[in-house]
Amino acid sequence: MGVCVLSEQQSRLSHPRLSRRTAIQAGAIGWLGLGMSQVTALKAATGLEDTTFRGKSVIYIFLSGGLAQHDSFDMKPYAPEEVRGEFRPIATATPGLQICEHLPLLAQRSQNWALCRSMTHNSNEHSQSHHIMLTGRTEMPRGFSPNTPQDTDWPSIAAIAKATTRPRNGLPPAAVLPERLVHYSGRVIPGQFAGMMGQRRNPWFIEAAPFHSTSYGAFPEYQFDHQDRGNDDKRAFKAPNLELPHGLTNPRFQNRIALVNQLSEQREALERSAETQNFDRFRQGAISLLTDPRVQDAL
Template identity: 65%
Template sequence: MIPKSRLPTSCAQQHTGHSRRSALQAGAIGILGLGMNHLAGLRQATASEGSRPSGKAKSCIFIFLSGGLSQHDSFDMKPNAPDNIRGEFKPIATKTPGLQICEHLPKLAQRSHLWSLCRSLTHGSNEHSAAHHIMLTGHSDLPTGFSPNNPSRSDHASIAAIAGYAMRSKQQNNLPPSVVLPERLVHSSGRVIPGQHAGAMGPQHDPWMIEASPFHNTSYGAFPEYGFDHQDRGKPDSRLFQAPQLSLPDGLGMQSVHGRLALLDSLNRQRENLASYAQVENFDRLRQGAVSLLTESAVHQALDVTHADDKHLDRYGRNSFGWSLLMARRLVGAGVSLVQVNLGNDETWDTHGNAFPHLKNNLFPPTDQALSALLDDLNSTGELDETLVVVAGEFGRAPQITWLEKHYKLPGRDHWGAVQSVLFAGGGIRGGNVIGKSDAQGAYPAQQPVKPENFAATLYDAMGIPATAAWHDAENRPHHIYSGEPIAGLF
C-alpha cells in the first residue's frame, strides 16, 4: 500500500473525507438514475486528475509475440559463437552504424533510425503461462494461488488494463481506452492464457477484446498467406479474418451486442439502434464506450481492414499480421489509448523445432513488412512522436540449438526467460539506440539487466501516467501502478 504522502492529491482526498466535487457526483448518480455500480467509474475519473509527467505518447501499440522470439535469430545475433548457438541466419547492417540484425528483417534494418532495442530484459520463468502473466502484467512475481490453467481475479492486472484505467481521462472521446486484437491467447487445449485481463481490478476494467481471428488449435502465423503448423500435422486451416467480433467487458449491461458482426449492414443496424437507445437512456462513460465502438464512423473504418484500399493492403500485407497492425494504427488514430496486438495466436513463436524455416518463411516476412509499414505510416504523419510502439514476447529462446526428433523434422530452441530482446519505437524513443547487452552466448544479461517491472514502467511513463498513480479496489484501497523505474537511456 502507498503512503498517503506519495499519492496524488485527488487520490489522498479519498481517505480524508468527501470533497464537494465527489458529493456533487454522488448526487448526480441519483438524478441520472444510474446506481451505485457506477461509483467505480466516477472514482476512476477523480483519481486520474492531478499532475502528470510530460510523456510524449498519447497512445501505445503493444505488439506481443506469444511463444517467445529467439533473440539469437532476430535482434541479438551471435555470429562469433559456436555453430550450436549462432544458428543458420547471418547478420546484416542496419541504417545505424555498428548495429546489425537478422538478414530476414531487411525492411526493419532500413528503418533502424526509427527504433531502439533493449537486449537485456530478464525474468525467472521458462513456462509459457507464467511468463505470459509476467510480461503481460509487468510483474516478475506470480500472485498467490496462481494457476497456469485458470485465469483468476487474484491475478495481477494486465498492462493493457492498467493503461486503460489510467489513460481514460486523457481521451477526448467515449471510445474504449484499451483494446486487444485480433484474438485472445488460447492454448491448443482450449484453456485461456492468464495475464490478459484486469485480474484483481475486476472485470469492469478488462481490456476490450476485438476477436477477428477465429481460434484454431494447430495452425499458427499470419494466415492465410503465411499460416503454418509447428509439427506439420496437416490439419486444414480455412479461417477468415473478419472484424469485428466484439467481446465486451462484463458488467456493462449490454450483452445484446455480443457476437459476430460480420456485415456492414449489421453494423449499421446496431449503430442506429444504439444511437436511438442512447438518446433515451443515461449511459455512464463505461457503457458509452460500448456504444461508441459501434457508432463511430472512424471505428467502422478502423475495423474494416480487409476491405482497405490496395495501397494499404500491399504495404501492410494481406494476412492476419498486416490486417492486425493496420487495425491498430487506425484505432489509435481514432483515439484509442492502448492497443495490444497479438501477432499470432498462443505460442505462434514457440520455435522448439523447424525453427529456421518457420522464422525465415512464415514469421519474419509478414512481421518485417507489417511492422515497417506501421512505422512508415506513423512517421509520415508525425504521429510516431506521439505513439509508442513496443514489440516483446513472454521470453526469449535458449542459446543451445536442440532437436526434438520425436515431434519435429528439424532443430529449434527451447524456452528462455533469462534474456530477451525488446524493440521500442516512437513516443520520444531515441532511434538507433541499444540498451543493455547479453553475454557472448546470448544467455544472460551482461550489462544493464531490465526487469518486466521496468518494461511496464517504461510504457506507463511514456504515456504520461504519473509515478504516483494508483488504482483503487472495491474497498477503496490504493494499489500503486508502478513497480519499477522506466528503462534508463531509451528516451
C-alpha cells in the same frame, strides 16, 4: 520492467514510489549542491534540449512463444553453427548494430527505434512467463494458477492503460488484437486481464481470430506451418469484424444507430444498471470502429 499499481483503497496522500534510477539522480543533484532551477540553467547554458516526449499511443506486440533473439535482434555470428542459427546478420543504420538479414526495413530505420537487451526473467514455465511479460511483474501473485486467470492476478499492462487513460474519439483507451490468449487445449492464459483491479477494467478484446483446436498462431484458421517453408499461403489477410457487412451502406447503418438511440432513450431505468452501461460503452466503441474514416483507410 516494473509497473506500479495504486489500488483504489490506497490513500491519496501516500507517497509515490520512486525508481532506483530516479532516487540516484535526485541524490546526485543534492550531493552536488544544486537546486532544480540550477540544473535547468546548466542545461540551457550547454545547449542541451529537454528530450522528454509524451507518446500519443503505444503498440505492444507480444509474440507468444516466438521470435528467438538469436534469429532477430541479438545475432550470434561467432557462436557454433548449432547455436547461432541459419540466418545471417546485416548492418543497420546505427554503427556497430547488426540484426537479422530478414529485417532489412527495420535495419534501415534503426535511428528510429531503441533495442533493450538487459530485460529478462528467470521463468521457464510458459504461463508464468506470459504473466510476467503481460503484467510487467516478475513475482507471481498470491493464488496464481497457470491454468486459470484469477481475480488476484496482477493487472495486465493493457488493463492499466485502460484504467488510467481517457477514451479518445469514442474508442476505448486499450484494445487487444487479434484474440484472447488461449492454449490449444482450451485453457485461457492468465495475465492478460485486469485481475485484482476488477473485470470492469479489462481491456477491450477484439476477438478477430476464433479459437482453433488443431492449429497454433495468431490467426490459426490460416494453419501456418513453420516447417512447410515451400508452401506459401497466397491468401491476403484481411482484418475481420472491422467493416460493415456486405450490402449495408453507411447511411443505412447511421439510420440503424438513430433507431437504437431512440429505443435507448425509452429505457432509462434499464440504462441505469451497471451491466447495461458496460454494454453501451462497448457498443459505442464498435460503432466508432465501423464509422471512423481512418479505420476504413487503414483497411
